[in-house]
Amino acid sequence: MIRLQVNGEERVIGDDVTPDTPLLWVLRDSLGLVGAKYGCGIGSCGACTVHVDGKAVRSCTLPVSQVAGKPVTTIEGLAKGDELHPLQAAWVKNDVPQCGYCQAGQIMNAAAMLKDKPKPSDADIRGAMTGNICRCGCYTRIHTAIQDATA
Amino acid sequence: MNAHDKSISGNATKLNLAASAAYTARLIDEVETLPPAAAITLGRRGFLKLGAGAGAGLVLAFALPTGKADAAESNPRLINAFVRITPENTVIVYSKGPEIGQGIKTAFGLIIAEELDADWKTVQVEQAQVNSKLYGYQGAGGSTSIPRAWDQLRQAGAGAKAMLVAAAAKAWNVPAGEIVAQDSRLTHKASGKSATYGEFASAAAKMDVPDPKSLKLKATREYRLLGKRYTGVDNHKLVTGQPLFGIDVHMPGMVYASYTKSPRVGGKVESFNEAEIRKMPGVIDVFALEGTGKPVEVMPGVAIVANNTWNAFKAKAALKVKWDESEASRDSISALDAKAKDLAKNFPATIDPKTGAEIGNVDAAFAKAPHVVEAYYDYAFVSHSPLEPMNTTAHWHDGIVEIWSPTQQSNRGQAAVAEMVGLPEDNVVVHQTRCGGGFGRRLMNDYMMEAAAIAQRVKAPVKLQWKREDDFAHDFLRPGGYHQLKGAVDSGGKLDAWQEHFITFTADGKSEVSGGNYSANLPHTTLAPNIRRATSMIPLVTPTGPWRGPKDNAQVFVNQSFMHELALAANRDFVEFLIDVVDRDIPELRVPAGPNINFNRDRAKGVIKLCAEKAGWGRKLPKGRGLGLAWAFSYGGHIAEAVELSVDDKKHITVHKITVVADVGPVVNMSSAENQAQGGAIDGLSTAMGLDVLMEDGLINPSNFNNYPVLRIRSAPPLVEAHFIQSDFRPTGLGEPAVPPLAGALGNAIFDASGVRVRTMPLKKLGYTI
Numbered sequence: 076m077i078r079l080q081v082n083g084e085e086r087v088i089g090d091d092v093t094p095d096t097p098l099l100w101v102l103r104d105s106l107g108l109v110g111a112k113y114g115c116g117i118g119s120c121g122a123c124t125v126h127v128d129g130k131a132v133r134s135c136t137l138p139v140s141q142v143a144g145k146p147v148t149t150i151e152g153l154a155k156g157d158e159l160h161p162l163q164a165a166w167v168k169n170d171v172p173q174c175g176y177c178q179a180g181q182i183m184n185a186a187a188m189l190k191d192k193p194k195p196s197d198a199d200i201r202g203a204m205t206g207n208i209c210r211c212g213c214y215t216r217i218h219t220a221i222q223d224a225t226a
Numbered sequence: 227m228n229a230h231d232k233s234i235s236g237n238a239t240k241l242n243l244a245a246s247a248a249y250t251a252r253l254i255d256e257v258e259t260l261p262p263a264a265a266i267t268l269g270r271r272g273f274l275k276l277g278a279g280a281g282a283g284l285v286l287a288f289a290l291p292t293g294k295a296d297a298a299e300s301n302p303r304l305i306n307a308f309v310r311i312t313p314e315n316t317v318i319v320y321s322k323g324p325e326i327g328q329g330i331k332t333a334f335g336l337i338i339a340e341e342l343d344a345d346w347k348t349v350q351v352e353q354a355q356v357n358s359k360l361y362g363y364q365g366a367g368g369s370t371s372i373p374r375a376w377d378q379l380r381q382a383g384a385g386a387k388a389m390l391v392a393a394a395a396k397a398w399n400v401p402a403g404e405i406v407a408q409d410s411r412l413t414h415k416a417s418g419k420s421a422t423y424g425e426f427a428s429a430a431a432k433m434d435v436p437d438p439k440s441l442k443l444k445a446t447r448e449y450r451l452l453g454k455r456y457t458g459v460d461n462h463k464l465v466t467g468q469p470l471f472g473i474d475v476h477m478p479g480m481v482y483a484s485y486t487k488s489p490r491v492g493g494k495v496e497s498f499n500e501a502e503i504r505k506m507p508g509v510i511d512v513f514a515l516e517g518t519g520k521p522v523e524v525m526p527g528v529a530i531v532a533n534n535t536w537n538a539f540k541a542k543a544a545l546k547v548k549w550d551e552s553e554a555s556r557d558s559i560s561a562l563d564a565k566a567k568d569l570a571k572n573f574p575a576t577i578d579p580k581t582g583a584e585i586g587n588v589d590a591a592f593a594k595a596p597h598v599v600e601a602y603y604d605y606a607f608v609s610h611s612p613l614e615p616m617n618t619t620a621h622w623h624d625g626i627v628e629i630w631s632p633t634q635q636s637n638r639g640q641a642a643v644a645e646m647v648g649l650p651e652d653n654v655v656v657h658q659t660r661c662g663g664g665f666g667r668r669l670m671n672d673y674m675m676e677a678a679a680i681a682q683r684v685k686a687p688v689k690l691q692w693k694r695e696d697d698f699a700h701d702f703l704r705p706g707g708y709h710q711l712k713g714a715v716d717s718g719g720k721l722d723a724w725q726e727h728f729i730t731f732t733a734d735g736k737s738e739v740s741g742g743n744y745s746a747n748l749p750h751t752t753l754a755p756n757i758r759r760a761t762s763m764i765p766l767v768t769p770t771g772p773w774r775g776p777k778d779n780a781q782v783f784v785n786q787s788f789m790h791e792l793a794l795a796a797n798r799d800f801v802e803f804l805i806d807v808v809d810r811d812i813p814e815l816r817v818p819a820g821p822n823i824n825f826n827r828d829r830a831k832g833v834i835k836l837c838a839e840k841a842g843w844g845r846k847l848p849k850g851r852g853l854g855l856a857w858a859f860s861y862g863g864h865i866a867e868a869v870e871l872s873v874d875d876k877k878h879i880t881v882h883k884i885t886v887v888a889d890v891g892p893v894v895n896m897s898s899a900e901n902q903a904q905g906g907a908i909d910g911l912s913t914a915m916g917l918d919v920l921m922e923d924g925l926i927n928p929s930n931f932n933n934y935p936v937l938r939i940r941s942a943p944p945l946v947e948a949h950f951i952q953s954d955f956r957p958t959g960l961g962e963p964a965v966p967p968l969a970g971a972l973g974n975a976i977f978d979a980s981g982v983r984v985r986t987m988p989l990k991k992l993g994y995t996i
């Protein structure tokens with residue numbers, strides 16, 4: 076049995092989940108939080124990005140046993156109630172998504188970056204976001220939306 | 227279910243790779259060809275109202291000319307149609323097509339709302355159920371979603387509006403012609419009467435349905451909604467992580483499956499370590515499927531059913547299958563490349579009109595031409611790799627199989643599953659989910675059929691989830707290709723002769739593989755009095771298929787690069803040369819009359835000229851910087867692109883700006899159109915720079931995104947400008963046209979910057995980085 080802190084709530088994971096299970100699949104299959112996506116399973120695409128202890132992590136390669144007791148935030152917990160995080164609002168305003176599959180990971184990655192760098196430069200954005208693939212090629216708008224959210 | 231009740235020796239399966247390849251070849255033709263316009267406009271009695279089961283208010287569906295007029299009323303499962311107006315004044319629009327990132331859900335909603343004169347703020351767009359009797363074609367491919375549905379959706383909106391107006395006219399006792407409908411409100415000025423659509427929704431449902439032909443649709447200049455910028459209707463859900471995609475489907479009691487096929491396509495299961503797999507954590511069942519022997523359906527493999535995805539994956543990693551590879555692929559890219567080079571040495575002695583063409587006399591033209599150029603171009607196989615790996619949830623219950631699938635071809639999937647499992651089509655219920663990218667991959671429903679076959683043996687809903695590695699190993703690749711070209715420019719500086727020997731692949735020894743035949747678009751844009759084209763084919767086992775902008779995505783690179791070589795040889799400005807090439811009447815190449823072939827010289831010239839202007843063509847650029855341009859008539863669109871870049875002495879490329887100019891008729895949603903133009907150009911750049919799939923002795927490489935370098939934001943150009951020439955022609959799609967011109971513009975820019983010609987894609991093979 077593993078106890079998790081997800082989006083401010085305590086969640087208990089049953090024995091049907093082995094301790095080596097990546098956090099991604101626990102979120103998706105056991106907790107019904109499907110915002111974090113599976114894209115590669117090897118830390119190469121960023122689609123599964125969530126926050127652990129406030130830092131962006133690739134949940135597809137992080138065994139759930141290592142997360143026990145640490146605060147986890149997923150895209151479902153990023154907004155404050157009905158009030159969207161500035162990045163989420165900027166994403167909607169700038170109509171960033173195409174297929175949208177990568178976007179939760181993009182936003183979570185950008186949100187962690189903004190904690191360290193509230194006013195990122197162009198180079199900061201390109202550096203920090205380069206681990207997140209957008210197969211649809213929304214990069215111009217991702218860049219614009221991050222700038223917009225921090226303006 | 228006991229694994230022993232069925233022979234696990236997959237040897238019983240008869241492989242039929244050629245039939246599968248023929249299916250994907252036919253698929254491209256069918257998907258990219260628009261049906262005759264008559265089939266998509268509605269005849270008399272085209273509309274039908276739905277009965278009580280449809281909920282309160284006005285609900286409008288269609289009877290297709292070919293469908294049964296009462297399909298909607300007689301089908302109890304049918305609860306939605308095209309448009310529903312509730313008494314609470316909410317307008318619900320049902321989007322019949324798959325959303326694969328092309329923005330169709332928003333676009334379809336807007337098209338209906340425009341003719342309905344609805345208030346967009348109160349419009350909800352929902353995914354329609356899969357029902358070809360009601361909706362007709364429900365696929366996405368060939369950039370045809372909008373052109374196919376354009377009339378149908380506009381008539382749905384206009385028809386609903388006419389019924390609302392009729393209801394108000396009756397209640398107010400005024401002539402219908404005096405009632406103005408706007409922003410979901412009906413107003414009669416003279417009497418001062420006014421009401422919301424909702425107030426008349428129930429009364430409107432009792433009005434006669436109009437004859438679609440009697441409806442007057444708006445002219446472009448009357449649009450209130452179309453052409454402006456809208457954020458996507460699902461964006462709020464996307465940015466808050468709500469379930470939308472196939473992978474997000476969750477059902478009570480659901481179990482999770484993986485499926486393992488031979489890494490060499492065509493391998494059959496001989497045996498596997500069943501006892502060991504059964505002992506793995508969470509494993510519920512493991513069994514082999516013989517499959518149907520076709521890669522587009524179900525190939526032999528081993529299914530593992532577990533209590534969650536991770537356990538299904540973990541057991542898959544421990545699975546050891548002994549494959550019978552006697553008929554499996556042994557394709558090797560090095561051997562194929564070498565064979566092509568060899569074939570290129572000799573132009574075929576005879577030209578098969580099915581795979582080639584001959585106009586004028588190229589030999590005579592070459593003999594007298596002042597400028598003759600020869601070149602060999604090649605490009606690699608590439609993978610679709612949409613970001614959401616293939617998956618489908620299937621559930622057998624109550625005599626039906628119910629399926630939730632991220633597919634681009636739901637109707638085809640439904641029919642294929644029905645045939646495979648021997649159920650009538652009505653007993654295969656398919657739910658369309660949002661797709662995490664498509665790019666043509668999901669035109670094939672192999673993963674849907676696998677899920678149905680696996681679920682047949684499990685008494686619970688099953689979600690089949692492919693690993694990313696499965697996606698790369700079992701794709702339907704964009705075929706590589708090789709082109710030996712010879713061209714001539716006459717003394718007046720005009721293109722005089724074009725000879726092309728296309729070396730491609732064949733699965734059946736007779737015809738080209740899917741995506742590996744000459745583009746039907748390029749003849750419109752290669753107008754020369756002397757043309758000779760021939761094809762040679764190399765046998766291939768690896769499955770290929772439609773990949774975003776099939777054929778054009780590679781052949782436009784070859785065409786526009788070689789065109790640039792010819793212009794330079796003749797010392798001509800490339801833009802002027804290109805315009806000369808399209809602005810020419812070659813009787814044999816005249817566009818045949820027909821409603822769906824929309825190549826137009828003026829539109830071609832329009833995009834080329836505007837692109838040159840917007841990109842600053844003719845400007846003096848600093849050393850190491852170059853500007854390249856290319857254009858295409860592709861998937862109904864006329865589109866030109868320019869790339870401005872720098873190349874350093876280590877062959878590192880920095881793209882400063884991409885300019886896209888498209889004419890796809892009236893734009894429905896300007897924000898989405900720009901997004902497609904930008905995304906298509908980025909996809910073109912990503913693929914041209916770094917993407918290739920190699921086969922060595924039948925094994926596919928890459929395996930995952932760590933060795934398939936999809937372009938990252940770090941390498942993306944800071945600026946991708948999109949401009950639209952909004953002509954009055956019928957609208958065409960934008961999912962594909964922005965891909966093809968990019969690679970040609972890129973190569974031409976590299977030449978402009980460095981004097982080096984690139985004739986190979988991806989450019990990483992030539993040592994370029996980005």
Ligand code: FES
Pocket residue numbers: 112113114115116117118119120121122123124133134135136
């Ligand atoms: S799924 Fe985790 S990085 Fe790709």
Ligand code: FES
Pocket residue numbers: 172173174175176177178208209210211212213327613662663
């Ligand atoms: S929007 Fe499709 S992968 Fe980013």
